[in-house]
Amino acid sequence: MKFIRPIFLKLLFLICCLSVEGQQVQITNIVGANINADQNRILEIPFVNQVPNIPFVFVWQDESGQQFASQFLTTKDRLIIDLSKHDQWKGNIRMAGISLNNINATIRPIRTMDHFQIFLMNHPLTPGSVNFTGQYDFFQWPFRWFCLALLFVLWMILAVLSGDIFRSLYIAFFISFIIYGSRGAFNRWAIMTDLHSNDYNIDIFTDLDQFLRQARSVIGDQCWTKEQLSGVLNSYCTYTLADLCYKPQWSEIAREAMFIVTTNPGERKIVVNHGPYYLISNSGME
Amino acid sequence: MTILLTAFHIIVDVLIGLGILYFLGNNKPGMLIVTLSLALGFLVEGLFAGILNYLGVSVLISFISFAVVSIGFFSCLFLRSKGQVLPSRPEMRMPTSWIEWISIVVIAEALIWTAFNIYKMPLYFDDALNHWSGRAKAILFDVNWSWVKDSVYFLGDPFGHPEYPLLIPFWRAANACMLSSPNNISDRVDGLLMFLITLITIYYWTLQITKSREAGFVAAAIVSSLPLQTWHATAGYAELHIQAFLLLSMWAVFNNRLVLAGLFTAGMIYSKNEGLIIYMPCVLSYVTLRLLLNRETDFHQKFRGLLKYNVTWIVPTAPWLVFKVWNNVGFTIPSEAGLGYMEGSIQMFFKMLLDAPASNLFWIAVIVILIATLRRIIDHKELRLLVFTGLLMMAMFIFIFTSTGAYVFMENQMTIHRSLLQIAPFFVLICISALLTFRENRQLNPIN
Structure with missing residues (x-):
């Protein structure tokens, strides 16, 4: 009987038209069932030469049967999504699926390399790019906090070494800020590369x-x-x-x-x- | 072709600016003189085109007339002054420290990316499509534009808020008037110019206070690394115009160039409404305090200084301000929310300031530096006044975002970060200066 439940659930999922932000989205690609959300938080989609920036939906159903959805954009190659960013990704997940067919996506525990990939992932160009900046996470911490910690650590070290607290703070401010700015610069060039691949059409x-x-x-x-x-x-x-x-x-x-x-x-x-x-x-x- | 015509347009602006500066005394480094001239030319051209357009002259004719006046005026001055109207050649030296090298690389990267983006990427962001370039296009083709209050096309209403000033739309319209249609370069190159003006001004001003070239480069590198800075240099918005004119106004007051300060304040007011509502009162406070605290001048000189500043910002902006009052056009975007503190908004403001990726690291560092250098700031008359003015600007923002209809733009993060961006370079200057200026009870410069 154990194997019947997931199959039944999959069938139920397939015939359901899930309502995502007022739109009817057909979820036909089941990524997993009976998932422990605390242990499995990475959605990996192995795109190969995919057309980037096409919206797709990831949908999941919790133990109580409540459904949640989140929209993402395709990338040219392998995509890693940290599902723990979603408050509703918790407990036991009955079923999860994506609105993209013929792609073997998986949900799995996080690995060390994932942290680096999440950190280096591009933030795409959006109409909001001019109003606010997306957050870069490094080992689940906002990168800006790393840079702030770097500022204080550098300040202390340089102050001890040189005995000049003001010049030390000046150098620490400069270095930490330039490192933070470099991550933004990296993303800016990545956006231009994306645009280049699209012949500079948005x-x-x-x-x-x-x-x-x-x-x-x-x-x-x-x-x-x-x-x-x-x-x-x-x-x-x-x-x-x-x-x-x-x-x-x-x-x-x-x-x-x-x-x-x-x-x-x-x-x-x-x-x-x-x-x-x-x-x-x-x-x-x- | 666009690049050539844009270069010609910039030269025309610089020439008229050089002429004006010659009359006001241009004993400053060459690069800074070109920067000041460009900002002045930008303002004068915008005013010239606006007034002529109101009188029914097309953008093309007004630009040609302006170019003739500018070149003619400069040529006359050049002949009369035997070449003295030209700026001195900038002093070029190889960087001497690793900090300078890194700073130059960071600045160069930001400028190259900005130029490349403007050259390649189409106009994309909302406000640029509407308020700034949208209205510029309406002015240029004169088909969806009217100066008549009752018209649906009044001040380009179908494209953007009539409450927004017209300096940028007129400059962009002039920039595109010799092309068949505006394009991504003609519509956004002014952002790059304002970015350059900001960087050069911050470099020279920091150099002037700290006497350190390295500090100048570091300040400019930090400004160019600010989140959103490069995006705004390419987006086609008005934020960098406000930022550049604000910095120039403050620089001019610091150097006792009150007429120039007034003109740059006019540029600020004619760029975006914040110029009049937020920044003019702050610059005016700075001017007043500097004059009042100067013991070397008598009452008559203080009064004359204040008059100089106020007359030079009021006269250029008067046609626009009178037109607005006459036609009952507001000085801010109409909002249903009245004045009054919004519950929880102060917490939200500080959350945006200290815990958002666009602001956090920078503003926390600023607070740390201000606390660490508090004693120096208190002891240094110039820094004390600069910090006071900076805090006044911040206080104005706190009031605007917590107690007016602008609250909604903080809640949805639409303008809060870009508003704070406008004053960020000024705080960079304060921080670097406070860190590298030795304690001394320096007297204020005498008033011109």
Whole structure:
């Protein structure tokens, strides 16, 4: 009977459509069942020449049957994720799976080399990169605390050796800060390398860029408006077409626009379509 | 082509700046003179283009007129002064210590990455797409732009907040006016310029206080390593403009160049609203205290100094400020939250300051250094005033983030770290100076 339970659970999992942040995500790749979360905290996905930065979801179910999910981005090669960062990764995990097929991901205990890999892992470019910095962990401690400890240790050592507490603090401040800054610099260049491999195109703009190029030629001397796009895409669309007559969607004159940029065309007449973006005519229905 | 046109644009700004500095006396190191000239030119051009645009002149025509005026003005001065208007050649020396070498490598890395990023990466971040480059594009093509209050296009409202000042949009519009369309370089190169201005100013100012070239390099290297600094040099935001103009204003007050200080304060005010709301009162306090505490000057000189500073920031910004008041445009982004302390916000502020990856290490180190050097700071008149002004800026931030609608921008970490970034270089200067300046009861410099 022992082997039936996991199989039953897997089947249950497979037929479930897990709700992840309001989206229905089909989890078909079961990574493990009956996992001790305290001992097993590393999710390893052996990507090989994978297209990076594609979102995927990791879902798990705790003993009480409650489901949790977290979204990650694919990387070019092997990906290591420290699951202990999630408060809900605790106790006995009934089942865990990812939304990527044909990949033999595993959940296992942490090894020494994992600490180095976690430390060196890149923080991808996001719209928030300009507002805050991600945390680099080294042996489960924030790297900045290591640098702060280094500052104090260096200060003490140099002060004892030289007898000048001020110059010692000056050198300790400089060295610890430069080491901390170097980790950030390393990440900056990694982001540029990622962009280079993508011919300096930003993934989320690729479809929108192509769409806007086509839309521009259709709009011509007419006016356009838009229905709200998500996040930075909305700003990017407004900026790219800022040289064409624009009727802001929040104004009364929006209805005077000949064309509407939207991701939700409904029954309206589609003039241009690329990926999820549509340019629709404001004059009639299809 | 973009690089050539941008270089021409920068030269035009530097030339007019050199001319203005010649009238104000330019007995400073050559590299610093070029830096000051660039900042001055940036400001003058923004004002010039803004006023002409209000009068209905296109960006292209206003830029050509500005270039003619700048080159003509400089040429006349060059001939009249027999070449004295030119800055002196910067003194080049090989680094002498390992600290200098490391600092130069760190600074060079930051600059190379910034330049490379601007050259290769497209415009990506939200505020740049909206408030700064979005409005610049609207100004340039003059199709979604209006100076009329009742228009939906009033001050580029469809792209960004009309409350935000226009120095950056006008400079970017001018930068792109000779291209068919703005691109990633024309839209963001000013960030690199402001980064350079910050680094050069911090280097020379630290050198001036500590008399140590190494300390100058170390201060510049720490500034270039600050988390978010290089991102802001490439992002197309206004943070580094505020940072550079603030540093220049403070440097100018420190050197008793009150007219220059006023002009750089105007640059700050015309760059972003923090310039008027947060930093102008702090610089004004610094000016006032320096004047009041100077025993070598009489009341008349003190009053004249204060007048000089205030007139030189008020006159250039008056057209913009009057326009805003006249059209009932706010000096901050409208917020539903009123004034008043938000429960738990002070704890959150210190958590952001001392326990966030973007700030933590730096600000803890600053606190440690300020405590360790407290005696020196108290004994040193210049440092005492600089620290007082720095703490005043921090107090302003604490008030803004804990007791106004800006609380939300601390809660979602949208602006808290980049706001603190603006004053970080100033604190680097204070810390390095406090650590390397020997205890002496130095007198204040006499007022010009």
